[in-house]
Amino acid sequence: MAVARAESIINADLGAVEVNLEGVGLESLEPVLPLLSRLPRLKALRLARNKLTGLPNDLTGICQLEYMDLSANPITGASTIMQGLSGLAILKHLYVDLPCESEEDEVIVAVQSLESFNGTSLTEVFEEVRGAMEGEKSDDGDTSPAPRIFDATDTSVPDEAPIYGQEQQRQQQQQQWKAEDTKNIQGLYTLVTNFTGNVFTQKEFNMYVANVVRHLCALTAAEPDPSSREGEKLKAKKVLYEYCLEELCRVVSGRDAVLGRALTEIAKAQAGLLESYDRLWRRITEEMNGRIAVMKKDMQDAIQEIESLMGQLGQKENDSNGGSGTNAVNGMELQRLQEEVGKLRTENERLQTKLRLVEASACSPDAVAPGALRNSSASADHSRISPSGSRAPQSGSKVLTLKQLKQAIEDIYASKSKYDIKCSESHLPRETMEQHMYTYLNQRYGLKHIILDWATAIIQGIKKYNLEDNDVAVFGKILRNEIDEEFRFVQRQVRETVHELLRVYIKGKRPSKSDTDINKIVQKKTNGTLLEDEWVDIVKYMYNTEDAVSIIMRVRDYLRQVSQPRRRSSIQRGHEIASIHDVQLPYAELIRILLDFQLEGHERFLARFHSIFCRHDADRNGIVNAQEFTAILKTVDASKTDEEIEALLELIDPFGNQLITYSECVTFLSAEIVRMMKAVE
Structure with missing residues (x-):
């Protein structure tokens, strides 16, 4: 059906200059090729939106074609059309969709007569750049030599380059095709011909090299990006190296089919690897540009917030001058706004610094490695950080002391309690502690990068201090949903119970003391150490016999460890060795041991249920x-x-x-x- 429609269109006008076979459903050009060869005046052939996967190998019957449109066809690769195109000696304009850009380049360098490809002129851009450079020279009255434009048959470089600045000259020299490049490629092909014995192809290869260089100059003449120009030069070298390798594979296959097949497969694998690497770098570049755009937007948002807060600050200052009754309140508000402005300014400066670093590295093609790119752009990632992740803090991240971390944890706890009440009143679901941490940071700071810095600092602080502080360990386990949120109240109750039992014990030992005196003694004990009778009595009262024995053993192990240095010191000085029963226990260590014991017991209690919950x-x-x-x-x-x-x-x-x-x-x-x-x- 498709062939019949195409034949009717062709037969309708055998003197046609242009034949339009767009969208007729052709799967191959072979059936209609004899008819097309009967059109002596045919110059343009439109084959867009068909089902063509390639071209016939012999198109010499329509060698007079100057225009061919193969766009929107499922062409599988350049290899399926290259041999057919080689028969179109005067083809000037070609439209074709190929799987990757490198294959388009191969078509451009192979079809020497092309003047445009997919609507992009291959000759006008080259001439326009030459004319623009010559125009600048004449307008400025500059009599210095014009910049060298490469000729198709001349691949040498000028002895002296025009000086536009030392750095620009250095970059241009690196990105230009040099005579040494041509010499190296030709030397490589000479090695191939020495093996094949076919010296007659050397001249053909030299013409091919000249054609590649001509097209390279046309592609890079109007390209402002140094990295893109360098990339085009490397792809041109790749095409020429593949030409040498293909010739070698062809000859080897004729002499040893197995070896030739192996060599061909290796060559294909290497070409595929290079293509993959090219696509990888293009994707990295796109991601980097996207992250730069995000950083710029965040910077603009920060500037706008600064301006807004500065406006509020000025308004507050004016209002504060209007009455003395509210001066104190206004003063506190002004101080809060000034602190907020300071934070925003700091954030803005940090963003600008990171943006300059990223843009600077983007300008140099050889200065950025993939790993460095990921590190420099990590600050633009706004995804939440999992408490169980192992992400290292990025440069510029906040680092919290233990005191600051515990204060932040208490603030999050307080905010969570209030938020749970609001959710209940509003018939909304409760948040997990991890969700609320970000809710709290968002409500307090607002800016995404400040939130990210604080979240990172809290997570890293948990990893750093969880072994030495029970409160930090509990918060980390709540964040990871390993224990329930309410367990923090159990730990608080343990502290209060120990303090109250100590007061009762001291009151029983000193009944004549007033409550004020008792409180002073208790305060001194909580800031210092406990005698064995004191802490043993507390432990036995709070726990059953089995747990009490376990805790007492833990305490004695701790005392034995801290007493070892003292024992060695006493032996060296000849003093009497004290028993571990004489070593007093710091009150803070008793609290730590009890809290750790509670946490371990609670984890054992929830272990089976936690496993069931995670399964669902x-x-x-x-x-x-x-x-x-x-x-x-x-x-x-x-x-x-x-x-x-x-x-x-x-x-x-x-x-x-x-x-x-x-x-x-x-x-x-x-x-x-x-x-x-x-x-x-």
Whole structure:
């Protein structure tokens, strides 16, 4: 059907200069080629939007063609059309869609008669640049030699280049095709001909090199980017090296088919690898440009916020002059705004510095490695940081001391408690602690990069201090949904209980002392050390016999470790060696040991349930829906009826938000978890 339509179009006018076969559904040009060869005046052939995957190998029957449009056809590669195009000696204009840019370059250098390719002139740009340079010279009255433009048959470089500045001259010399490049390529092909014995192809190859250089100059003449010019030069070298390799493979295949096939496959693999690397760098460049654009936008946003806050600051100053009754409040507000402006200015300066560094590295093609690019652009990544990730802090990130970290944790806890109340009143689902950390930072700082810096600092602080401070360890485990949020109240209760038991113990030992005196003694003890009788009494009162023994053993191990240096020192000085029972225990160490014991016990208690929860938490975000919650509950307690499950679901998610956190599950299923643990034991 498609061939019949094409034949009717051709037969309609055998004297046609142009034949339009667009969209007729041709799968091959072969059936209509004899008809086309009967058109003596044919100059233009339109074959767009067909199903052509290539061209016939012999197109000499229509060798008078000057224009061919093959666009929007599923051409599989340059190799399927190259031999056919070689028969069109005067083809000037070609439109074709190829899989990759390097194949387009191969077509351009192979079809020597082309004047335009896919609508881009291959000759006008070259002449326009030559004319523009000559025009500048004449307009300025400059009598210095004009910049050298390469001729198709002359691949040498001028002895002296025009001086536009030392750096520009150096870059131009690096990006130009030099006589040495031609000599190296020709020397390589000479080695090939020495092996093949076909010396007659040397002249043909030299003409091919000249043609490649001509097209290279046309492609790079109007290209302002030094990296792009260097890239085109490297691709031209690649085309010439492949020409040599293909000739070698052809001859070897004729002498040894197996060796020739192996050599051909290796050559294809190497060419594919180079293509992949080229695409990789193009993608990296695009990503870098996108991140630069994001950084510029963030910088503009920061500038706008600074200007807005400065306006508010000026307004507050004017208002503060209007009345004395509100001076104190206005003064606090002004101080807050000044601090905010300072933070924004600092952020703005940091963004500008990073932007300059990225843009500077983008200007130099050999100054940026892929790893360096990722590091320099990491600040533009606004994705949230997982507490369990191992990402190292980027340059410019905030570093928190232990005191600052614990203060930040307390602020997040306080904000979370208030936010949970608001969510309950508004019938909204609760956030996990990780979600609320970002909510809190966003409410406090607003700017994305400040939020990112604080989040990174908190995560890195947790990794740094979790082994030495229990509060930090608990917060980290809550962030990772390893324990429930309410456990922090248990730890707070442990502290308060130890303090109260110490006061009761001292009161019992000194009944005649007033409450004021007792409080002073307690304060001194909490800031200092405890006697063995004091801490043993507290431990035995708070825990059952088994746990108390375990804790006492931990304390004695700690005392034994700290007493070793003292024992060695006493031996050296000849003093009497003290027993570990005589070594007093710092109050802070008792609290640490008790809190660590509580945390370890709670983790053991939740270990089985945590494993079940993670098995049903598909996206690993610490949140499940009603269906997942039902599956968790049936795994924990298989005896639950559907009515009981619905009742629990109504209790835990009364508004049907379908967002149930890990902490809510632990809180509402505590009785079921206890029964599950007892059944396991």
